[in-house]
Amino acid sequence: MAQKLMSNYDIVEPEEKADIYIINTCSVTNMSDRKSRQMIRRAKEMNSKAFVIVVGCYAEVAKDEIEKIDEVDLVLGNHQKANIDKYIEAYFDGRDVNDEAIESYFYDFGSITYTEKTRAVVKVQDGCNNFCTYCIIPYARGRICSRRPESVVDEITKIAKEGIKEVVITGIQVSAYGKDFDSDYRLIDLLEEINKIDGIERIRIGSIEPLMITDEFCERVKKLEKMCHHFHLSLQSGCDKTLKEMNRRYTTAEFGEVVRKLRSIYDDVILTTDIIVGFPNETDEDFEQTYDFLKSIKFYKMHIFKYSQRKGTVAAKMKNQVSPEKKEERSKRLLKLSSDNEKDYLDEYVGKDVRVLFEEQDGEFVKGHTDNYIVVEAKGSEENLNKILTVHVEQSGEEKLVGTLIWNRNVKKV
Numbered sequence: 001m002a003q004k005l006m007s008n009y010d011i012v013e014p015e016e017k018a019d020i021y022i023i024n025t026c027s028v029t030n031m032s033d034r035k036s037r038q039m040i041r042r043a044k045e046m047n048s049k050a051f052v053i054v055v056g057c058y059a060e061v062a063k064d065e066i067e068k069i070d071e072v073d074l075v076l077g078n079h080q081k082a083n084i085d086k087y088i089e090a091y092f093d094g095r096d097v098n099d100e101a102i103e104s105y106f107y108d109f110g111s112i113t114y115t116e117k118t119r120a121v122v123k124v125q126d127g128c129n130n131f132c133t134y135c136i137i138p139y140a141r142g143r144i145c146s147r148r149p150e151s152v153v154d155e156i157t158k159i160a161k162e163g164i165k166e167v168v169i170t171g172i173q174v175s176a177y178g179k180d181f182d183s184d185y186r187l188i189d190l191l192e193e194i195n196k197i198d199g200i201e202r203i204r205i206g207s208i209e210p211l212m213i214t215d216e217f218c219e220r221v222k223k224l225e226k227m228c229h230h231f232h233l234s235l236q237s238g239c240d241k242t243l244k245e246m247n248r249r250y251t252t253a254e255f256g257e258v259v260r261k262l263r264s265i266y267d268d269v270i271l272t273t274d275i276i277v278g279f280p281n282e283t284d285e286d287f288e289q290t291y292d293f294l295k296s297i298k299f300y301k302m303h304i305f306k307y308s309q310r311k312g313t314v315a316a317k318m319k320n321q322v323s324p325e326k327k328e329e330r331s332k333r334l335l336k337l338s339s340d341n342e343k344d345y346l347d348e349y350v351g352k353d354v355r356v357l358f359e360e361q362d363g364e365f366v367k368g369h370t371d372n373y374i375v376v377e378a379k380g381s382e383e384n385l386n387k388i389l390t391v392h393v394e395q396s397g398e399e400k401l402v403g404t405l406i407w408n409r410n411v412k413k414v
Contacts, residue, residue: 125171160199238293
């Protein structure tokens with residue numbers, strides 16, 4: 001979307017006054033909806049004459065609600081936003097954009113987000129077929145649709161020539177990539193093709209479903225020398241009863257086996273996850289099962305979400321909704337466990353050498369990530385950016401490692 005606009009308009013920073021505001025919304029939780037509404041009102045406060053366009057998942061599932069907000073000029077669904085440049089042109093030409101006959105079509109959504117000319121986020125898939133009982137996303141994004149592999153490879157080849165070293169392969173349900181093709185081509189096939197692209201030194205995957213990690217996947221992925229040893233496995237609960245009510249389609253035993261497989265092929269693998277606390281019918285006993293399971297797995301980091309009722313989902317109609325106080329209590333316990341785990345992991349790296357892709361400069365320090373996505377900081381300069389260099393770790397800090405740049409030392413991939 002941004003690429004289409006950049007050739008005709010100046011993109012300004014969020015705090016700057018603009019003539020057009022495009023609010024790309026999320027609708028995963030009630031908090032997401034609230035933040036979207038706040039941003040909409042903030043835009044008009046900055047420029048009362050601005051043209052405010054609301055797009056994204058919140059716009060998709062609650063269009064009538066958003067259209068009632070006085071500050072909103074136009075609401076576009078997820079597929080309509082492919083034509084956002086045409087709507088803007090109609091507005092500046094003095095035409096009524098709400099009556100504008102602009103055809104909505106499915107588009108090649110190859111949007112890329114750059115991070116200091118170092119990393120690119122490449123979306124290869126949209127939509128979701130899972131229909132977890134708590135989630136509004138399948139209604140907002142529709143069924144799965146995969147981007148053609150040749151389009152992905154061509155784009156990554158191009159950005160590699162521009163200096164990008166790392167690509168993150170993402171999608172709403174990226175594990176389902178290729179399932180809508182008339183062939184057996186799947187995500188692992190795409191990863192193997194990306195691994196051959198000159199200039200790309202690291203490949204990372206976004207959030208994936210546990211059951212994608214099969215024996216075949218492990219045998220093939222371990223041969224990809226550019227593959228990062230970091231996997232975000234979306235768990236949601238460590239209680240089998242709760243997983244079933246969420247319609248998550250796996251058990252804790254199956255999840256544990258996936259963890260075993262990944263740790264058997266990479267001795268330095270970092271695993272992260274998402275957890276929902278306070279799901280309807282989650283008793284104290286259910287939560288304790290979750291806590292004990294998470295403690296046994298010992299993720300590097302856990303993203304904790306308090307369950308949020310989403311209108312139109314199965315879970316929103318369930319009885320025995322958990323109180324906000326109980327959700328807060330459970331959230332705090334898991335956040336503490338996550339923090340303790342992270343500290344233990346970081347402490348293990350003190351005295352070791354790691355390879356770091358440096359992405360940004362902060363005063364006299366440069367910062368970046370290891371292959372397994374640990375933040376590392378070392379004294380350096382701008383000339384160190386967008387390079388993979390070796391750092392000797394001297395201490396662990398809050399959510400990061402601190403060390404010294406060293407030269408002419410080969411280290412094991414970390």
